[in-house]
Amino acid sequence: xxxxxxxxxxxxxxxxxxxxxxxxxxPTETVYGLGADASSDExxxxxxxxxxxxxxxxxxxxxxxxxxxxDYARSVPPFAARLTKAFWPGPLTVILSRREGVAxxxxxxxxxxxxxxxxxxxxxxxxxxxxxxxxxxxxxxxANRFGRVSPTTAQHVAExxxxxxxxxxxxxxxxxxxSSIVDCTRGKPVLLRPGVLTRAQLEAACGEPVLDKEDLQxxxxxxxxxxxxAAHYAPNAKVRLMDASAIQxxxxxxxxxxxxxxxxxxxxxxxxxxxxxxxxxxxxxxATAQQLFAVLRDFDDQGIKLIWxxxxxxxxxxxxxxxxxxxxxxx
Numbered sequence: 001x002x003x004x005x006x007x008x009x010x011x012x013x014x015x016x017x018x019x020x021x022x023x024x025x026x027p028t029e030t031v032y033g034l035g036a037d038a039s040s041d042e043x044x045x046x047x048x049x050x051x052x053x054x055x056x057x058x059x060x061x062x063x064x065x066x067x068x069x070x071d072y073a074r075s076v077p078p079f080a081a082r083l084t085k086a087f088w089p090g091p092l093t094v095i096l097s098r099r100e101g102v103a104x105x106x107x108x109x110x111x112x113x114x115x116x117x118x119x120x121x122x123x124x125x126x127x128x129x130x131x132x133x134x135x136x137x138x139x140x141x142x143a144n145r146f147g148r149v150s151p152t153t154a155q156h157v158a159e160x161x162x163x164x165x166x167x168x169x170x171x172x173x174x175x176x177x178x179s180s181i182v183d184c185t186r187g188k189p190v191l192l193r194p195g196v197l198t199r200a201q202l203e204a205a206c207g208e209p210v211l212d213k214e215d216l217q218x219x220x221x222x223x224x225x226x227x228x229x230a231a232h233y234a235p236n237a238k239v240r241l242m243d244a245s246a247i248q249x250x251x252x253x254x255x256x257x258x259x260x261x262x263x264x265x266x267x268x269x270x271x272x273x274x275x276x277x278x279x280x281x282x283x284x285x286x287a288t289a290q291q292l293f294a295v296l297r298d299f300d301d302q303g304i305k306l307i308w309x310x311x312x313x314x315x316x317x318x319x320x321x322x323x324x325x326x327x328x329x330x331x
Contacts, residue, residue: 013166014126022166025165029118031178033141057146079206080189083205093182148235194319195320237296241326247263247310258272258276288318288321
């Protein structure tokens with residue numbers, strides 16, 4: 001059941017559903033989430049069951065503002081506080097040391113917890129309504145089956161879980177890929193998952209270098225984090241990352257017989273078969289991120305079996321897009 005996120009009664013109904021232990025699909029600026037009361041292990045178990053997600057894969061807890069961090073975190077390092085001050089509300093998740101006895105199921109059993117304050121107005125209204133009912137945080141992974149393409153519209157969520165799920169409609173997501181994740185439990189900031197925020201932006205905000213998780217080896221492993229499996233974000237069609245010349249060569253070899261193939265590329269290409277579906281990738285990384293998952297879902301809807309994607313540029317602003325496409329191609 002899709003309800004308008006601009007309707008205060010729909011917001012209240014969704015918050016009451018969360019308070020009662022139910023699940024709600026809700027928009028954020030990144031992707032749509034599948035929410036449950038983060039403090040209820042039973043409610044969180046419903047997320048894992050609906051998504052068919054392994055219970056040891058942690059979830060991000062969404063909060064209405066930074067005041068709720070103390071409900072979940074034992075401590076907040078100064079650089080983490082600087083990050084949240086700079087980017088909350090917004091597309092940043094920080095991993096902090098978890099308070100004992102709090103949100104164990106949402107944390108996947110780890111002693112750390114991922115927290116985020118989204119900037120989408122519907123998400124903020126929903127989280128504030130939950131807070132007024134006594135729910136300080138909403139655990140909310142992407143509202144899709146585990147490992148598949150994330151949803152960026154309310155209709156995507158309904159297609160995944162059916163009409164029985166209450167979904168708040170906040171329109172298409174403005175960012176389109178999941179938040180950047182920074183581990184703040186190691187004494188230094190460590191980037192676990194890139195998003196639209198560049199490393200330079202993160203470093204400028206926190207005032208020190210942001211490490212890669214590989215930089216911790218062999219001293220210790222970074223905590224598990226959402227969306228960091230090698231294979232993830234995958235459509236039903238097989239994704240192949242290629243340079244433009246390789247795509248053109250393959251198209252020329254197949255000629256007019258090419259079928260059930262889609263091409264997503266920035267370069268101008270000759271398409272010899274009318275059965276090949278071509279979508280132009282924007283030259284801008286932000287625009288590409290915003291449409292990426294919707295494009296992959298649309299290819300699936302049209303019965304495409306093979307998706308050829310031109311390699312994104314190897315520059316910092318494209319890190320998030322490259323990450324998502326690399327994981328989609330690994331499936």
